[in-house]
Amino acid sequence: MNEERKRILNLLAEGQLTAEEAESLLSALEETPSAAPEPRSGPARLLRIYVHDGEDGTVVKVNLPLAxxxxxxKFVPEExxxxxxxxxxxxxxxxASLGSGVPEGKLVEVHDPDGTEVLIEVV
Structure with a gap:
């Protein structure tokens, strides 16, 4: 079993994902080729979200297909x-723009005085 599948199943077991959410993620993994990635030549395909809470040290890193x-x-906290x-x-x-081809690069970078950092980028 690959690492992505294990992580999704662990999140489900911990109650951090519903069965429907886990099914959706597992389906997306099955649709993604597992071969070595080809050299980049097309539009961006990956969304990266990084949140670091400076107060309690929590770090969230998410890399997933734009789809x-x-x-x-929805996992980005309201604050x-x-x-x-x-x-x-x-x-x-x-x-809304995801279907029309999102350009590659940083979309948002926020540094809060309390040490919280948020980065959203497309690669």
């Missing part, structure tokens, strides 16, 4: 979502 971006963004909006990035507009 699952809507699902992943950080508000900071992202304050930084001038419209998450709803981003989600």
């Amino acid at each position: 699952l971006a809507r699902f992943a963004l 950080q979502r508000a900071q992202i909006v304050e930084a001038g990035f419209d998450l709803d507009e981003f989600l």
